[in-house]
Amino acid sequence: MGSCLEFAALLLTLAALGRNHFVSGGCASKCCKGRDIGCTVTDWRMDRVYGTCYCDDNCFRTKDCCFDYTTECPAQDCVVGEWSFWSGCSETCQPSQRVRLRNVQQQPSNHGAPCPSLEQRAGCMEYSDQQGLRCGLNTGPAFITSMEFDRGRPKHDHYGNPLQPGFCVEFTLESRSPHCTVENRPYTYWMRYITEGFKVCVACRPPAMRNNSGSCQGDGQESDKEAVLRWQAVGNPQCSGTWRRIQKTQDCGCPPQHSFVFI
Incomplete structure (x- = not known):
């Protein structure tokens, strides 16, 4: 009789523990x-x-x-789709920029990685206006990104011909917006190294230099040497500033953190 009572008590204890585990149970099915x-x-x-x-x-x-x-x-990281085709540029150079977008396919959750930039802008300098002048040489800012993100660019054109090597332009940074210094996303962290007073090197090569134009938007080749030119970081339109052109060189000789590429 005693053993039966002990066994019954054990069953009640296990049942109580089971109910308590079900009530708490951590995050199972409760995210x-x-x-x-x-x-x-x-x-x-x-x-x-x-x-x-x-x-x-x-x-x-x-x-x-x-x-x-x-x-x-x-953790579920943000998932984005492929870039859309670049928007067109008209013969009147309006708009003076091309835009391409991508959409979010999955929002981040559970402390997953945030979404990267969903918009990119570039110049329209390969087009000419009705007077035959190239668009965007002096009207818009130079769009730049880190030299690191230039590695995936194509080395040949659509016909399989090798692209021309390009050149480098040295600038003295005059100003930058405070939005550059607060960037901590992996793909925009390079903006934190943009510092006033330093010399920076910016590579001009295809596809930013197209149709044998021999220049990139905002490189300052057709501007006065003392002109203050504008630049903008790709990936954060609020990270922008001004610089003055020093000289054109064949190769970029700046440190990696001060080396960029025209877009």
Whole structure:
């Protein structure tokens, strides 16, 4: 009789434990997007404290995630689609810039990587206006990006012919906007190295230099030597500034963090 009672008590204990585990159970089937103060359970936290813990995207910042958050709510990085075709440029040079876009196919969640830039702009200098003058040489800013992101550019044209090598332009940086210094995204971190007073090198080569034009938008070849020219960083339109042209050289001899390429 005693053994039967002990066995019954054991079953009740196991059932109670099972119910308690089901009520808490960490983040299993309870992952929430964004900040959700109702996305809580009572269980062990990552810092080994037992009590209220969270299963929303915000818990990583507040450091109160449940112990199994990373396994039950794996990080989902942002996924973007392919770039669209460049928008056209008219014979009147309006607009003076081309634009291409890409869309977000999956928003980031659970502390995943944020979305990169969804818009890129470039000049229209390979077009001419109705008077035969090339568009965009002095009207718009020079669009630049890090030399690192130029490695994937094509080395041949559409007919398989090798592209011309191009040249380099040296500038003295006059100013930059404060938006450049706060960049911390992996693909825009290079903007933090843009510093006033330093000499920078910018490569002009295909496809930024097209149709044998011999120049890139904003390279200052047709401007006065003392002219203050404008530049803008690709990937963050708020990161921009001015510079003065020093000289044109065959190769870029600046340090990597001060070497850029025209877009």
